[in-house]
Each structure stands twice: as C-alpha cells, then as structure tokens.
Amino acid sequence: xxxxxxKVWRGNKDAGEFKDxxxxxxxxxxxxxxxxxxxxESAPDLxxxxxxxxxxxxxxxxxxxxxxxxxxxxxxEDLPTDQPVTIEPMQAFPLIRDLVCDVSWNYEVKKKIxxxxxxxxxxxxxxxxxxxxxxxxxxxFRKCIECFLxxxxxHVLRDHHKHEEFIGPRxxxxxxxxxxxxxxxxxxxxxxxxxxxxxxxxxxxxxxxxCPEHITITDNAIIPLKERVVDExxxxxxxxxxxxxxxxxxxxxxx
Amino acid sequence: xxxxKTHEYDxxxxxxxxxxLRAAIEAAGSGVSCGLIxxxxxxxxxxxxAEGGMAAALANVDDRDGWSxxxxxTMRGGQYLNNWRMAExxxxxxPDRVKELEAWGAVMDRTKDGxxxxxxxxxxxxxxxxxxGDRTGxxxxxxxxxxxxxxxxxxxxxxxxxxxxxxxxxxxxxxxxEREHGRFILFKAKAIVMATGGIGRAFKITSNSxxxxxxxxxxxxxxxxxxxxxxxxxxxxxxxxWPPSVRGILxxxxxxGEGGILxxxxxxxFMFDDIPDAYTSSTSDNEEEGWRYVTGDKSxxxxxxxxxxxxxxxxxVREVKEGRGSPHGGVFLDIAWIKEHIxxxxxxxxxxxxxxxxxxxxxxxxxxxxxxxxxxxxxxxVMGGIKVDSDTQMSTxxxxxxxxxxxxxxxxxxxxxxxxxxxLVVFGKRAxxxxxxxxxxxxxxxxxxxxxxxxxxxxxAPFDRGDKAENPFTIQSDLQVMMQDKVGIVREEKxxxxxxxxxxxxxxxxxxxxxxxxxxxxxxxxxxxDLRCLLTVSEASALSALNRKESRGAHTRLxxxxxxxxEAKGNNVxxxxxxxxxxxxxxxxxPIREDLAQIIEExx
Numbered sequence: 001x002x003x004x005x006x007k008v009w010r011g012n013k014d015a016g017e018f019k020d021x022x023x024x025x026x027x028x029x030x031x032x033x034x035x036x037x038x039x040x041e042s043a044p045d046l047x048x049x050x051x052x053x054x055x056x057x058x059x060x061x062x063x064x065x066x067x068x069x070x071x072x073x074x075x076x077e078d079l080p081t082d083q084p085v086t087i088e089p090m091q092a093f094p095l096i097r098d099l100v101c102d103v104s105w106n107y108e109v110k111k112k113i114x115x116x117x118x119x120x121x122x123x124x125x126x127x128x129x130x131x132x133x134x135x136x137x138x139x140x141f142r143k144c145i146e147c148f149l150x151x152x153x154x155h156v157l158r159d160h161h162k163h164e165e166f167i168g169p170r171x172x173x174x175x176x177x178x179x180x181x182x183x184x185x186x187x188x189x190x191x192x193x194x195x196x197x198x199x200x201x202x203x204x205x206x207x208x209x210x211c212p213e214h215i216t217i218t219d220n221a222i223i224p225l226k227e228r229v230v231d232e233x234x235x236x237x238x239x240x241x242x243x244x245x246x247x248x249x250x251x252x253x254x255x
Numbered sequence: 256x257x258x259x260k261t262h263e264y265d266x267x268x269x270x271x272x273x274x275x276l277r278a279a280i281e282a283a284g285s286g287v288s289c290g291l292i293x294x295x296x297x298x299x300x301x302x303x304x305a306e307g308g309m310a311a312a313l314a315n316v317d318d319r320d321g322w323s324x325x326x327x328x329t330m331r332g333g334q335y336l337n338n339w340r341m342a343e344x345x346x347x348x349x350p351d352r353v354k355e356l357e358a359w360g361a362v363m364d365r366t367k368d369g370x371x372x373x374x375x376x377x378x379x380x381x382x383x384x385x386x387x388g389d390r391t392g393x394x395x396x397x398x399x400x401x402x403x404x405x406x407x408x409x410x411x412x413x414x415x416x417x418x419x420x421x422x423x424x425x426x427x428x429x430x431x432x433e434r435e436h437g438r439f440i441l442f443k444a445k446a447i448v449m450a451t452g453g454i455g456r457a458f459k460i461t462s463n464s465x466x467x468x469x470x471x472x473x474x475x476x477x478x479x480x481x482x483x484x485x486x487x488x489x490x491x492x493x494x495x496x497w498p499p500s501v502r503g504i505l506x507x508x509x510x511x512g513e514g515g516i517l518x519x520x521x522x523x524x525f526m527f528d529d530i531p532d533a534y535t536s537s538t539s540d541n542e543e544e545g546w547r548y549v550t551g552d553k554s555x556x557x558x559x560x561x562x563x564x565x566x567x568x569x570x571x572v573r574e575v576k577e578g579r580g581s582p583h584g585g586v587f588l589d590i591a592w593i594k595e596h597i598x599x600x601x602x603x604x605x606x607x608x609x610x611x612x613x614x615x616x617x618x619x620x621x622x623x624x625x626x627x628x629x630x631x632x633x634x635x636x637v638m639g640g641i642k643v644d645s646d647t648q649m650s651t652x653x654x655x656x657x658x659x660x661x662x663x664x665x666x667x668x669x670x671x672x673x674x675x676x677x678x679l680v681v682f683g684k685r686a687x688x689x690x691x692x693x694x695x696x697x698x699x700x701x702x703x704x705x706x707x708x709x710x711x712x713x714x715x716a717p718f719d720r721g722d723k724a725e726n727p728f729t730i731q732s733d734l735q736v737m738m739q740d741k742v743g744i745v746r747e748e749k750x751x752x753x754x755x756x757x758x759x760x761x762x763x764x765x766x767x768x769x770x771x772x773x774x775x776x777x778x779x780x781x782x783x784x785d786l787r788c789l790l791t792v793s794e795a796s797a798l799s800a801l802n803r804k805e806s807r808g809a810h811t812r813l814x815x816x817x818x819x820x821x822e823a824k825g826n827n828v829x830x831x832x833x834x835x836x837x838x839x840x841x842x843x844x845x846p847i848r849e850d851l852a853q854i855i856e857e858x859x
Contacts, residue, residue: 012775028498028619040728044779045772049295051464054504054614056393057299073617096435097776104412107297107404115405116360127354129369135362139387142362142394143609146298181360 004081006034008046009088013095018086019043025076031087032060032071035099047098055212058147062099063088068149068210090152103148109167113174114191118183134182141177141221143213146170150207150217156200166197169207169217176221179228189232192225201226257711259430259439264290264409265694266687267429267444269416270471272300273392273679274659274686275450276399277352281687282448283406287694290409290442292431294451294466297412298400301452301464302679305392306507306610308374308384309680310673311349315370317553320381322346326851327858329674331533332378332563333638333667334808334818335855336484336826339847340645341665345674345681352680353385361398363387375512375549378563378671380537380858382551389507389608395676414440416470417784418710419447419478419655422700426478426654430710434781437774439711443702445694448686449475449650449657453637454488454792456731456785459739461634462494462505468785469792471661475641476791480650481830483663483842484639485792486799486810489670490744492567494633496585501618503633506588506611508672510628511560513607514549515590517571518627519579525586526559529570533859534562546596565669565809568632572744575631585631591624600624632744636675637792638666638809639799642828648686651830654693654700658686668808717770717783724769727783734761734789742797747813751801758794765790798839799827 004025007018021038032050039046051057053072060071065079065086079085093101122128150169156162167175175192178184192198205218215221231238265287268279275291282289293300312325325346330337353371357363363385364372373382387394404410413434420428420441428443451471455463476482493506511517519525530538538559539545545558560567571586581587590608594600601624605612608623615621615628640663641650648656659679666674717727741754765787770780805819806812825841832838847855 026499029500030618033500039778040726040732044726044728044770044782045777047776047778051295051299051301051466052304053464054304054501055617056390056610057295057303057464059295059299075618100776102435103296107410107412110401111404115401118358118360121358125354126358127370128357130362130365131367131369132365132372135365138362139364142387142397143390144397145303145393177362178360181362184360 002081004034004076005084006038007084007086008035008038008098010046010098011095012097016095020084025081029076030072031064031069031074031076031085034076035071035087047096047100049100056145058145061090061147061149061152063090068152070147070149070212073212090148092152092154092158105163106146106148106151106170109171110174113171113178114186114188116178116181116184117186119185128183130182137220138177138180138182140215141173143215144170144173145213147212149210149212153206153210155204155206156197162197162200166200169222171196172198172201172222172225173215173217176225179225189229193229193233198225198229257439257708257715259441259707259711261441261443262290262409263443264288265444266446266448266690267442268292268448268450268687269429270294270300270450270452270659270661271297271410272302272450272452272659273395273399273676274683275300275448276396276403277680277683278448278450278658278687278690279408280399280403280406281684282691283408285688285691287691290411290444292414292416293410293412294415294470295413297410298396300396301467302392302396304462304464304505305395305676306389306505307376307509307512308386308391308673309349309353309395309676310376310379310383310671311353311385311677312346312383313350313353313371313373313385315366316373317381320383323854324380324858325349325383327855328379329665329671330667330855332669332671334669334823335667336807336823336844337667338645338664339851341682343851344645345665345678348681349677352677352684356395356398356680359398359402361394363394374509375557375561376672377508377511377561377567379673384673386509388606389509389610391676415781415784416474417714419474420702420706421478422702424653425700426652427700428702430707432714434776437777437780439714441702441707443699445697445699446654446656446690448690449641449655449661450659450683450686451661453660454796455634457735457738457789457793457796458634458743459735460494460503462491462503463634469788471657472640472795473788473791475650475652475655475657476795476831478652478655479831480652480655481642481828482640482795483642483826483828484667484799485637485795485829486803486827487638487668487808488634488796489564489636489638489809490568490632491635492564492571492632493588493630495619496581496629496631497583497619504614504618505633505635506628506630507608508564510588510590510608510611513590514546514593515560515588516558516592517560517567518587518589519574520581521579525574525579526562526567526570530559530562531566538562563669564672568744569811571632581629583629585629587627588630589627591626636660636670638668638670639663639796646685647689648682649689649693654697656686656690658682668810714784717768717780720767720769723767725764725767727768727770727779727786730761730764730768730786731782731789734793738793742793742800745811745813746800748801751797754797755794755801758790758797762790794837795829798829798837802827802839802841
C-alpha cells in the first residue's frame with residue numbers, strides 16, 4: 001500500500017485542530033501502527049494510550065473516520081486510503097491531550113456500585129457449585145475490556161452530558177453481571193432505578209453496535225435489568241403480594 | 256528547586272497487575288495505609304493478556320493431582336534451578352488463592368458437576384489450569400480490581416516511578432511523574448512492593464506492551480538489590496508471525512491444550528521427532544494416544560505439543576532453520592483438524608478459544624476453525640528478576656519487596672504455562688502481608704532532598720539536549736533489534752560479547768535521547784526516560800547469558816549445546832558494584848530439603 005494521509009486531532013482541552021501526517025502503510029497494518037509510526041517519524045509528543053495491541057486491554061479507544069473503534073483492531077485495509085483517515089479522541093469525556101481523554105469518571109462511577117456479595121459457600125471447603133449453563137450469560141458480560149466505547153457513543157452521555165445521573169452502558173453491563181451472578185445476594189435494582197438513570201436508556205442499541213467484544217449489551221443486559229426494575233417496583237400484583245409478605249426477600253432466589 | 260507533590264503511605268505497591276493488586280489488597284486488609292501505582296489506567300496491566308489459565312492442584316478434573324505433583328512439575332520445568340521453597344509454597348497455596356478469586360466474584364469455566372474446570376497445559380502432568388475460555392488474565396485482573404476498589408487503597412493511575420529513595424540501607428520512598436502533565440510526585444513509604452512485570456520491550460519480537468521496560472528490575476538494581484537468573488527469558492513458542500505488524504502477539508498455549516497440533520511445510524507433526532529424556536515416559540509417541548489424552552483419557556500420555564515452552568520453541572526454530580517452515584518464517588499450528596474427531600468442531604473452538612478466533616479473524620483475516628495458523632516464537636516472560644526471600648518476598652534491600660514477574664526464583668530456567676497467574680496471587684499476597692508487617696515494625700525513614708532534586712533534574716534533561724539530540728524511538732528500536740539478534744533464542748559467546756559492547760554505545764546514545772514541546776502526556780519524553788531501565792535489564796541479561804556456559808531451559812548456547820552439572824550448581828546473580836559497574840556472581844543453590852527431594856524422585 002502507498003503513503004496515506006492521516007488527519008490527527010492535536011490539542012488540549014482549551015484548543016486544538018486536525019493536523020496532517022503522511023506515513024507509509026504496509027500489509028496488515030492497523031491504525032495504531034500508523035499512529036506509532038507517526039510518533040516515531042514526525043510527532044514524538046503525539047499523545048495516545050495503548051497497551052496490549054491485541055484488543056484485550058481496551059486502552060486505544062478513539063474515533064477513526066468518525067467511528068468509535070479500538071485503534072489496534074482497525075485494519076488499514078478496511079479503510080478507504082485514497083482519502084485522508086481522520087483520527088480523533090472519544091467525545092464523551094474531557095480531553096487531556098491529542099487522542100487521550102480523561103476517563104476517570106468511569107472509575108468513580110464503578111466505585112459507587114454495590115460490590116459482589118456471595119451467598120454462604122455450598123461446601124465445607126469454602127467453595128460453591130455452579131453449572132456452566134448458569135454462568136454463560138454472566139461470562140458474556142465479564143468479557144468487557146473497559147474500552148468505554150459504549151459510553152462514548154451513548155447519546156445520553158455524548159450529547160446530553162448526563163454524567164451525574166446516568167452511569168452508561170458499561171456500568172449497566174457491570175450491574176448485570178453482578179445481578180445475574182449465581183452467587184450474588186445484593187440488591188441493586190433500587191439504585192438502578194433511582195441513582196443510575198436506567199430509565200434514560202431508550203434502547204437505540206448504539207452501544208451494542210460498537211462493542212469490540214461483541215457483547216449484546218442492550219438485549220442481554222439493559223433490557224433484562226429494565227424488566228427486573230419493572231417487576232420489582234411497578235408490578236401491581238407483586239405490590240399487593242408484598243404488602244402481606246415479611247420484609248426480607250430471599251435474595252438468592254430469582255437470581 | 257523543582258516542585259513536587261508528596262503522598263505518604265505505610266506500604267507503597269508499584270505496579271497494578273495481578274501481583275500488585277493482590278499485594279495491595281493484602282496490605283490494606285492488614286490495617287496499614289496503602290498506595291498503588293499504575294503505569295497505565297487501572298485494569299489495563301499486562302495481566303489482561305494472560306490467556307490460558309491459572310495452575311493450581313485443585314484436583315477437580317483428575318483426582319490424582321496434588322501439591323506435590325505440581326511442585327515436582329514446576330521443578331522439572333525449571334530444570335532444578337528454581338528456588339525450591341518458593342516452588343513448594345506456590346504449589347501448596349495456589350488452590351486457596353484460586354478459590355479466593357471465586358469468593359471475590361470471578362466466574363471460571365465449570366466442570367459437569369459444577370466445580371472449577373481445569374485444562375491441560377505444557378509440562379503439567381494433570382489438567383490443572385483453572386480458566387475462563389482464553390481470557391483468564393482479564394478475569395483475574397477485573398476480579399482483583401473490582402474487589403480492590405472497595406478496600407481503601409489509594410490508586411494512582413498513569414504514574415511512572417523513576418527512582419527509589421533510601422535512608423541508609425533501607426528503602427523509604429519513590430520519586431515519580433504523572434503522565435497527564437508530567438508533574439513530579441514524591442511517595443514516602445515504610446515498605447515498597449515491586450510488582451512491575453517484565454522486560455519484553457528490550458526485544459523486537461515480543462508479546463509485551465510498552466510498559467514492559469523492566470522498571471522494577473532496574474529500580475531495585477539501582478537501589479542495590481540483587482537480580483538473579485536474568486539469562487532466562489522465555490520465548491513463547493506460539494506468537495503470530497503474519498502480517499508483519501502483528502508479529503509477536505501471543506497465541507495461547509490453550510490452543511495446544513485443546514488439541515492443536517504443530518506441523519511443518521511437509522505436513523509432518525515434527526514434535527514427535529525430539530522428545531527429551533525427562534519426558535519420554537509421560538509423552539505419547541503416536542497421534543492416536545495424544546488425541547485420547549486431550550479428550551480426557553487418564554491412561555493416555557500427553558501429546559508432544561504439550562512439552563515445555565523452551566523445548567517447543569527450539570523445535571520450531573530448528574524446523575524453520577532447516578527449511579521446513581511456513582511461508583512467513585514460522586510453522587503451522589492447527590486446531591481446525593479436530594473436526595476429524597468431533598462433530599461440532601467449529602462451535603467447540605469458538606467456545607474454548609474465543610479471543611484467538613477473533614484475533615486471527617480480525618488481524619490476519621484467517622478463520623482458525625477452518626485453516627491452520629502460522630506461528631513462531633515471541634519474547635514473552637522473564638524468569639529472572641529481583642532476588643527475594645522465599646517466604647517474605649523481601650529483596651536484599653531492607654523494606655523492598657517484590658512479587659510476580661519482576662521477582663525471581665519460582666520458575667528457575669523455564670516457566671510452565673499457567674504458573675504465572677498463580678505466582679501473581681500466591682506471592683502477591685505474601686509480599687503484601689510481609690511488607691505490612693515490616694511497615695508496622697519500622698518507623699518512617701527520612702528522604703534526602705538533594706537526591707530528589709538530582710532525580711528531577713535528570714528527568715527534565717531530555718528537553719535540553721542541545722545539538723546532539725536523538726529521537727528516543729529510534730534508540731529504543733535499534734536496541735530491540737540488537738537484543739533480538741544477539742541475546743535472542745539462540746546465543747553464543749561472540750555475539751553476547753558484542754551485545755555488551757553495543758550496550759555501552761546505547762548508554763551513550765540514551766544520554767542524548769530528547770523530548771520536545773512540553774511535559775503534558777508526551778510519549779517521546781516517556782520513552783526517553785524508559786531507556787535507562789531497558790538498558791539495565793538488557794545488560795543484566797546479556798552478562799548472565801555470557802556467564803552461563805551450558806544450555807538449560809530457556810537459555811540456549813550454540814557454543815555450549817549441552818547441560819552441565821557444574822554450571823547447574825548455582826544461579827547467576829548481578830548487582831551494582833561500588834564503582835557503579837554491573838557485577839556478576841555465581842551463587843550456589845542451597846541443598847534441597849530431604850522430603851522435597853524425595854517428591855522429585857518419586858515423580859521422575
């Protein structure tokens with residue numbers, strides 16, 4: 001492949017612009033390789049995050065030609081190279097510099113979610129029994145590499161900036177893996193309803209589309225969580241039923 | 256006077272992969288204040304790359320397994336240069352550490368009766384690796400991260416330590432910069448745990464990320480600590496070789512554990528051609544028996560693809576050298592062939608090896624359920640590292656502890672797959688525990704302000720190199736090529752000598768490594784500063800490799816192709832001499848405890 005032009009966002013939170021860089025593209029290169037080549041050849045101070053370069057750590061999230069992507073998993077061969085390739089940082093978070101944004105909000109959100117609380121061990125040696133069929137769906141959610149691309153593309157965060165009231169798809173996935181964990185006994189439905197803004201999600205499935213781990217975020221996590229909240233708080237029959245039941249439900253049941 | 260912020264902790268943990276997180280959790284749980292330094296964001300450390308699993312003799316799949324077999328396997332794999340006490344502790348404590356992860360929320364693959372499933376791996380006599388598909392490392396780090404954030408640990412993300420501070424003999428703090436704005440930070444601490452991982456970025460072809468520049472090794476060395484076994488660098492037999500930009504990315508050993516076979520350009524399973532004496536009784540000599548083993552037949556012996564990593568890597572190099580390699584200079588790894596034996600092979604492969612499927616599909620345009628992969632050796636892991644006390648994990652410098660890949664001892668001359676993840680949690684816990692104890696027993700030391708100012712000036716120097724400024728990326732890349740060439744998989748005296756000479760040249764060049772613009776998240780500057788660590792570990796490896804005149808485990812010498820009993824009596828230890836030069840010493844291995852010797856004998 002020939003020399004390709006890249007329009008790379010350069011700047012900080014106060015000011016910035018796209019700058020043009022040319023670099024040679026060889027067979028099999030991914031966008032992250034091109035960024036590294038530009039760093040080594042002409043812009044050593046070009047800021048970008050990366051670690052594993054194999055789609056496993058979720059560090060190199062950016063927007064390539066406007067699409068939220070992991071740069072390490074975006075092959076140059078899949079992009080039109082007769083026109084410039086644009087690379088810019090994620091838009092849902094404050095910019096630090098160039099392609100790097102401040103994602104610390106995500107870490108703060110996670111801290112506020114009630115942690116895993118297992119039931120008593122099933123066996124005397126402190127272990128539990130779980131069959132594969134019961135852990136399959138939780139394992140899907142636990143594939144998440146925390147690249148935050150789902151957060152980036154969610155309009156509630158990206159366009160409406162509801163960071164104070166809405167935790168975003170990543171943390172609905174996190175809630176779902178806890179809520180559907182066969183051993184967990186904690187109840188997070190109240191928080192999901194009142195503090196986490198689950199209701200803001202109107203199921204446009206943008207998050208599912210961009211997930212590099214192909215987690216079916218909306219269908220398998222968000223919608224079932226919404227259903228659980230409805231069952232728990234808005235089901236009239238259940239409400240009636242609850243009036244005559246002792247306060248403490250068996251948390252493990254229904255998991 | 257350069258300005259800096261100050262934080263103070265009882266225990267400071269440097270590195271936030273499996274070992275660092277486990278150490279921090281232990282320290283925080285023992286009632287001391289704890290700071291945790293991440294070079295990247297939390298949860299991105301190299302542990303996420305671990306694929307195959309975590310070795311622990313839970314005996315869930317084969318009830319013949321137990322700690323003594325795991326111990327004997329580890330010693331055999333390490334060719335008896337291991338610290339035998341660490342191998343004992345590791346084998347005994349790994350099962351509890353695995354169960355603990357489950358109690359903290361990890362969701363591992365299950366057996367039919369609902370227990371933690373275990374898989375076959377190279378050098379392990381029984382199926383022993385607890386795993387989650389081929390993303391076990393992610394499961395471990397996320398579990399520790401999600402548990403750790405509720406333990407009162409102070410997490411400092413995107414902070415790089417550039418020097419340790421001492422008060423007399425003892426370590427009392429660390430000096431750092433944060434990436435966002437390049438501001439300096441002083442961390443005062445009563446005890447420090449190193450958990451910085453490996454040195455893979457010293458080589459051109461590697462499965463390691465940019466962080467793996469040997470920081471912990473180098474910081475400890477410069478603080479006066481001994482490094483041991485630095486000649487032993489594991490070249491994982493199966494890294495991607497094509498296309499060029501993905502060369503070195505890891506292909507999990509789990510592929511072979513699930514029945515994958517290695518073939519050459521003639522279609523021959525060449526691993527049958529050379530089975531080492533120590534493994535003839537446990538390795539199958541025909542394809543039919545090998546397949547039965549993979550599918551759980553307890554009477555069958557292992558296929559030769561599951562021999563130890565050092566041996567498999569050497570066999571691949573041999574095939575390529577003798578002209579039987581694949582088109583791009585590797586050999587073939589074939590998992591698709593299992594469709595000859597099982598009906599729904601495609602779905603089975605996708606379930607067992609999901610990230611391998613995606614990795615090849617997306618990066619190489621290849622469907623592993625249909626075609627063989629092209630693979631070749633890649634720099635993966637350093638067995639050598641900071642010399643530690645087997646029980647407490649304290650280095651030879653008081654107050655400085657180490658755990659995980661940057662510490663040494665457990666793996667000897669070659670690490671078995673799966674023994675790394677268990678190493679992280681077994682010795683991470685111990686390091687955290689004993690560092691806390693040390694912190695409780697010792698008051699705060701005092702830091703030297705002049706030393707701090709000197710370090711800060713050194714760190715700022717790349718912005719002021721004048722006429723002789725050189726691009727740090729070029730220096731790093733030249734160093735990687737040289738190390739790959741002269742201190743790589745196959746070594747000899749002449750080339751190792753040349754490497755040491757070349758390193759002197761690189762040291763001079765590093766003095767001119769320059770940075771531009773400003774200190775805000777500036778990768779050029781970070782690379783310039785990382786060079787010092789890379790050069791220290793490169794020298795330690797080359798010097799130790801030159802000193803070991805035999806071939807053993809991961810260390811192969813063309814000019815000394817055989818094992819030597821004499822050479823195997825000790826470990827190579829390097830340290831910084833009074834003149835600032837690197838010194839090397841052969842330290843005898845202490846005689847093994849009688850009961851452990853017997854276990855090894857019984858398992859031969």
